Amino acid sequence: MSGSAAPTSLSTVQKVLLLASALVLAALLFLLRGGLTSESPMDQLARRSPLPEEALANHRPTLIEFYADWCEVCREMAPAMLANEQRYRDQLNVVLVNVDNPRWQDLIDRYDVNGIPQLNLFDAEGQPRGRSLGRRSQKELEALSEALIDNSPLPQLAGIGDTTPLTPETVATPAPSGVGPRSHG
Structure with missing residues (x-):
């Protein structure tokens, strides 16, 4: 047994x-x-995102990302954006604006969003510093964030441009005939 x-x-x-x-x-x-x-990283960011007007008025630099849920590049970049938001949470506002939400049409028009992902970069006083078009790596996002936080020149990266205010002379100068924003001419 x-x-x-x-x-x-x-x-x-x-x-x-x-x-x-x-x-x-x-x-x-x-x-x-x-x-x-x-939740996906993009959903986490969107849920925690402050309102754009609040972010631009709270005396911290701000990075606004214009995105769409269907944008594959936006989804691929989301983990790096989430890591960036977590790293600089107390020094930088990270705001997500969904271009498919009619609530944000005024911002989309104001910042001339015609491609995504588009990052608009603002200093601590809410003044535009530049914008970035297209995919950004974690390292590039860190460089952009640190430049905003330190109020130093933006890094020289492809797809980064300074924003320049419109002057009366610029507005009064007519574009050559046949040249428009989508003419590539």
């Missing part, structure tokens, strides 16, 4: 260990996938 009890006991121990291992792996997978809040 003692010979038959050992295999049953060993089988029960194996089953318990297997069950415990499965539970530990399931819990680990659950935590790695975000637990109960499995």
Whole structure:
């Protein structure tokens, strides 16, 4: 009888260990996938984003990203944007503006958004410093953020441009015939 009890006991121990291992792996997978809040980085940023007018008035530099949920580049850049927002949370406002939301049409028009992702960069007084078009790496986002925080010149990156105020002379100068914002001429 003692010979038959050992295999049953060993089988029960194996089953318990297997069950415990499965539970530990399931819990680990659950935590790695975000637990109960499995929001994407873009959703997390959008949810925590201050309103643009509040951000531009709180005496901190501001980075406004114009994005869309369907924009693949925006989604690919979101983890780097989230890491950037978390790193500089107490020094920099990171604001997301969804171009598909009619609520933001006035901002889209004001900042001449005609491609996404577009980052508009503002100093601590809410004055425009520049804008960035297209994908940005984590390192590039950090360089932009640090320049805004330090109030130093923006880094020289492709797709970065300074914003210049319109003067009466600029507004009064007519564009050559046949040249428009989308003519590439």
